[in-house]
Amino acid sequence: MKNFEHVDARSLAEASRLLTEKPSVAIAGGQDLLCMMKDGLLEPARVVNLKSIPGLSRIVYDEAKGLSIGALVTLSELEEHPAVRQLYPAIAQAAGLVGSPQIRNLGTAGGNLCQKPRCWYYRGHFPCLRRGGDYCSAAAGQNRYHCILGGDPCYMVHPSDLAVPLVAFGARVEIAGPKGRRSVPLEEFYVPPRVDVTRETILRPGEVVTAIVVPPARGRISAFVKFAERGAWDFAVASVAVVVQKGEDGKLMGGRVVLGGVAPVPWLAPKASEALTGSELSEAAFGRIAELALEGAQPLAQNGYKVPLTKSLVRKALRMAVNA
Ligand SMILES: Cc1cc2nc3c(=O)[nH]c(=O)nc-3n(C[C@H](O)[C@H](O)[C@H](O)COP(=O)(O)OP(=O)(O)OC[C@H]3O[C@@H](n4cnc5c(N)ncnc54)[C@H](O)[C@@H]3O)c2cc1C
Ligand code: SF4
Known part of the structure; x- marks a missing residue:
């Protein structure tokens, strides 16, 4: 070093x-x-x-304003916070599935959202567009963990578990920098490779994330599921967060389905999210939503398995949310 x-x-x-x-x-x-x-x-x-800046380590819940998570809140604090566990279970579940207890005790919410890609070519000094090289080694290389949605020209997968339920809840990122403060929806915080393959986030020089603000839960129910090769200390091969609301007629009233581990950004599945409105709570309906969530998937040579895997996670997340 x-x-x-x-x-x-x-x-x-x-x-x-x-x-x-x-x-x-x-x-x-x-x-x-x-x-x-x-x-x-x-x-x-x-x-x-x-960490020496005061005031960035607080979790504040307000029924009218929602949940504010300071950028320096650790993943352990988030996982254990009573209001997060009760009202935003998918967020607590995702925080609790990151890495290992040691990583969660030190890793922060802001750092988790801003972490760098885990693509082994990117990390291994191989030719990589994202690192300024002239081609992507993953496109025709070892790509079993790479993306099936939104790739080209870069096939990395977004590594943050936490970002997936936060996008599902419609969270915003609070940013401070040399030109003042701004707030953006989390799904707009990430830069798709087709827009700029060299950047992961919209952060400008000197800008830092100060907090993540999640709208009031207001009866929404949620779940996060993650598939990794190891039971702990491992990144998602695929993950799914669902946030939904149940109507009095026993049907769903809308919400969001977001996929992790399968795209270069947390993948908000628009058709699946729309299909939540009016959906029955049946396996057949959940199956249709899962099909829509993976519509347009374009697997690479070695990662076709992610399509059925992620569909099954969508169904599982929906079951978990409605039965919680
Ligand atoms: C072995 C291992 C396993 C892991 N497993 C998982 C996993 O399963 N799921 C998962 O999601 N993550 C996983 N991680 C990643 C880990 O969760 C994140 O690295 C951690 O949350 C990062 O937080 P940090 O505070 O340590 O960030 P840092 O390492 O301090 O920073 C990470 C990046 O974010 C930037 N940054 C940090 N804070 C801010 C801020 N407030 N504003 C702007 N930029 C900022 C830094 O400049 C840096 O580029 C793993 C890491 C390791 C080493
Ligand atoms: S997938 Fe992206 S990060 Fe990985 S080698 Fe290709 S361009 Fe680089």
């Missing part, structure tokens, strides 16, 4: 200044950043510590 200076930021304004003065990166829990630096994938002159 190359030498770098480590500076504690005392405020958001100071963090923005420190991040723009010289080639710098922000650090929160360090669970991803330090891997990137040790592997020589990032060589900043300065590492700016966000």
